[in-house]
Each structure stands twice: as structure tokens, then as C-alpha cells.
Amino acid sequence: MRLKKIMLFSLVVFFVFSLTVSIGAAEDKFGLILATGGLGDQSFNDLTYQGMGRAQEELGITFDYVEPKEIADYETYQRDLAKSGEYGLIVTVGFDQASALEKIATEYPDQKFAIIDMVVDKPNVASYVSKEHQGSFLVGALAGLMEKQNSNPKLNDDQVIGIVGGMDIPLIRKFVAGYEAGAKYVNPELEVLVDYVGGWSDPTTAKEIAMAMNRRGADIVYHAAGGSGLGVFQAAENEDFLAIGVNSNQNHIKPNYIIASMVKKVDVATYDSVKSVLNDSFEPGVHNLGIKDGGIDYTRENSEVEVEEEIIEQVEDLKEKIKSGEIEVPDTIEAVESFLN
């Protein structure tokens, strides 16, 4: 009866090892519900996880995180975590959790929630969004200065740059406004081409748009088009011009063609939300983080494109000016004109 022996043995093994592990109930416990991409996406999921990790180290909290496999899991997880009552705050990541959260936040009015990169208007939800226009201003200024200098071999003589948006919606026009304002602020001669893909996962169209822009002289193209943006990078590689990444550090995708990335530091938003609960200063409503709060920045890390030190210095200088409030970056395209005059 070999089989029985094996089974018995495994049972014994279970028991022995179950004794060595105990589930500790922590006082300051937090929950993190990631977006379906899961850990390892080198984007929002990894960043929010890092934010929690930092809170664990610096603030002494503990946290549980979960990786939903499908959209239907959001509701299940949110309800499961809320119902357990164990968590001081439940942080949810990504815009597609919003419709589930609206339901669950109403079901559990005493549970505190935070949502990253989306707004859910409930009295127990803190919504963390970012001032993308500020970061876009900096990369726009970087592009404008490089055009002015015109020393990079990938740049042509035309004073033209471009931006490819995912959709023509107010949120994306914020990126456009900041980018254009930044570029023209340092280089008034510049022409900025703007076009929209019409979708977030259509790299083919984005590539066509970027190549058309390049034919019209644009040699630095920024994107705010989610997954479609990968097409912009492909176009840059094919036609040998430069590009700028968005949201997370995308420089590694095409290090020889991407100058920099505008980054939303959702790790900071995550950390801040945890801290607010610990300090008893949790505030529902919209938290709009910008450069001053460390919620928005740009990065050149991993980029192989050479940029003169003096250009970086000037951009850093602008960053300080935005921080101090000396420069107020416009967040609508209509406001760009009056900003520049």
C-alpha cells in the first residue's frame, strides 16, 4: 500500500510545517489591490508596490497585496478586504477599478479606500491623480532646448516637435498643454504638432502618426497614448528621430531613441495615502500631486541619448521654478497662449 504511505507522509509534512508558521495580526495593516497587469509590469503595479514597501520600512506598517487576474476579481477582492475589517486603508490601483469601487465604497462606508490615477467621488475614498501638465512642461522644455541647440545628429534643421495623444479628451489635452507651453517657453520659434490616435492599444496608428509628423519636420515626438505609444518608439527607431516616454520610465524600451520619460510617481501617492491614515489626516476627495509633492517628475535614467549638461541644468532650473510657484503651468490648451505672453 505504497500510495497510502505517500499520502500519510505528506499529511505529516503538512502538519509539521503548519506549526512553524503563525499568522500574525498586525495593528497597522494595509491592503493593496493591484491592477490586472500584476507585479513585474515595470509600471503602476510595481511602483505602488514599491510605495507600500517604503511605507513598511519607514513607517513600520505591514501590508497584504493581491493580484487580480480578471476585471471581475476587483469587486471580489475589494469586498473581501473591506469585509475582513483588518485594513486601515485599502489602496486600489488603476482606472478600471473605479466602477467596482463606487459600489464597494457605498457598501462599506466605514472602510477607508484610496484609488490611484482615477477619481471616485465617495466620502470614504481618497483619489490620487497627478499634475501631468507639469511633468509634460519639463520634457517639452527639454525638447525645445535640444531643438535650439540642434547638436544631436538625429535632429534636423526644422524647429518642429510633436506629441501623439491617445484620445482627444481633457485629460490628454493636459499633457499637450504642458508640453507645448514648456517647449515654447524656452524656444518661442518652435512649432508643436499635435494629433490623436483614437485608442490606447493601437501602436500601428500611433506609428503612422509619428512618421507623418516626422515627414513634416518633427524630430522629437512625445506621447500620451498608453499602449499605442509603443508605435511612436518604433517610428523613431525606423526613421531615426527622437522620442519621449510617459507615465513610467520607458527609456529602456529604446534607449538610443528615447531622451527621457515623464513619470507619474504613483509610489509617492501610495506612500502618502498610507501616511495620511497613520497620522489621522486621511482626507477623502481629490489629491492632485505635482512636482512640488514629488508626485510628478521626469527621468533620464537608462537613456543613451546624449544631452548637454547645460540643457539639463536649465530644465532643473525650470523644475525649481514650478516648485516655488514662480511658473504656473497651464493645464488647458486654451490657456497656453496667455501663459506664453
Added chain:
Amino acid sequence: MKFKDIIGGISRSESVKDVYISLFSILLALIIGAFLIFLIGSSPLQAFTVMFDGAFGSVSNIANTLTKTIPLIFTGLAVAVAFRCGLFNIGAEGQLYLGAFFSVLTALKFSFLPAFILLPVAILGGIISGMIWGGIPGFLKAQFGTHEVVVTVMMNYIGINITSYLVNYPFKAEGWVAQTDIIPTAAILPKLIPKTQLSAGLIVAVIAALAVYFLLWKTDIGYEIRAVGENPTTAESGGINIKKNISLAMAISGGLAALAGVTQSLGVYERFIDGFSPGYGFTGIAVAVLGRNHPLGVILTALLFGALETGALKMDRVTEISNDLVIVIQGLVILFVAAPEIIRSILKRRESQ
């Protein structure tokens, strides 16, 4: 080993031994899973206790388990019906996307219909689109001898991308997300338990399983389908129209697969969302294999997989173990079932002792 051999090996008999092989495979997979948990330094007993609690520990947990079971019953049945006719339907994923989209579209476009008739019409719209999508590879196989595996795999891409296009452009709701508008309340499958996602889709699933059983074993059509699956040459010499039955079996299979998408969309999301399925169509193949292509086996296996996945949600939260472990366990189960010789030889040794 060829596809035909695998199919033949699976569908030939329903002896007690077959059931043993399934059960033994599950047990073996769980033991290996336990060993993996042990290797990463966690407690297998704790993990399995948490999983069991997560799957069955409360009414809402049971509801969650059943919610995850519903789509797997449909895709499992879909693959099983095709298997019974000697066909390998890898296209359930595409069929369920089509079904989901067109049931939602029907619900949105026919919202003027009286409330009591809108839901059945929407469900029917989904089934028909799935039957067409599944029927095409069946028809191509019957008429031109194209391999249904290749055609269904290709049609997955076409189907998924068509629905993705439709929901990204012509039928996109306002806002950020690639999804349609919410369907009218009359078209929503009612919830069986409030504050859960469990909908009347469960009832539809049980009815579908009963219908498949009745069709395959109690009607002439079912007899013909099975006869073609068992031995096409004998069936043909017995006067059975092989071409008709191949097309028919694939169409029925497609309709069943579509219901997985229909019940998710009308019961859980209340709209169509781009890319909503985590691969129900492919898991359905595993469900059918483990369930021995029998409706009862499919229900039980879908329940097992649903419980594993729901339990994993809790395990994911409470323990250090990733819920990917469940995918490993599911994979192992299939490996052992698909390679029955391993199990058979172990059983044989046991008998000889």
C-alpha cells in the same frame, strides 16, 4: 501521439477507472502543489486551509466560487460536445467574445422590447453569434477537410480583435475604458445572492448541462454525433451524414462557449468590456478533459477549478503564496490526465502488490 489518439483515449470509455484517473490526478497535483508551497518556505496545510475557507468558508465565498464556476461549465461543455464528435474546439475563447459582445449589443439595441422578453432575446443573440462562429470551422472541415484546430485557433484572433475594435470605436461608452454602455436593467441576469456577483447564469449553466446530457444520450441527433466521434467510417456505412454532424456539433459547441461570455456580460459586468476573459475558453479544454467529456464531470471539474481560483484569492491576500500556484496545480492536473499512462502504470503497480 496524435490529436486523434488523445481524443480517442479520452472519449472511448467512461469506466470507473477513468473517474479514478481524474481523482488520482487531482490528488497528485495537490500533493505536488503542497510540496512546492513547502519548498518556498510556507505551510501547505495553512495554504490549503485558507484556500478551502476562501472557497467555501461563508455564503458569499460559496457565491464567489459558483460565480467563477459558471463560465467554466459553459466552455467545458462546449469542448466536451465537440470532443464527442471527435473534434477539438480550441476556439471557445473567440466564440465567447463574440457571444458576449452580441448579447450586449442585442440588449442595447432592442431595449424597446418588453422587459420579460429582452433578456431571453439578448441571450439568444449571443448564442446565435457563437453558433455561427463555431459553425464556420465545422463547415470548413466538413466541406473542405480543413483542420478544425488550425481554423478555430485562427478564428480566436479574428473574433477577439473584432470585438475589441467594435468596443474601442463604434460602440464605446463615454470615458476612459474600452467598454459599452450599461445594458438596460431588464437584460441583466438577476443576482441570486445580493452583494455578490452570483447571477442566474448558474441556473442557465445547469440547464445547459442537462440539455447537453439529454441531447447526446437521449436523442437521435446526439447518437449520430457520438457515432461520428467514435468511428466515422462505421457511422457513415450506417447511413449517418458525417458532414452534417461535424458542422452541427461545432455549431452547438460554439453556442455553448458563447454562453460563457453571455453570462459574464449580462450577469457580472452588465456591459461588454474589452478583453474581459482571462482565458475561460482555454481553461474549458482542461475542464472537459478532466471531466471526461461528460456534463456531470464538467460541472464537478468546473466547480473544482472555480473553488481553486476563489480560494486562491484569499490565499493571495492572507499568505505569502502567489495565486499563480493555482495555475500550476491546474496545469499539473491536466498533465496527469492527458498522460493517463503514468497514472495507469501506478495504479497497475498498486493492484499487483
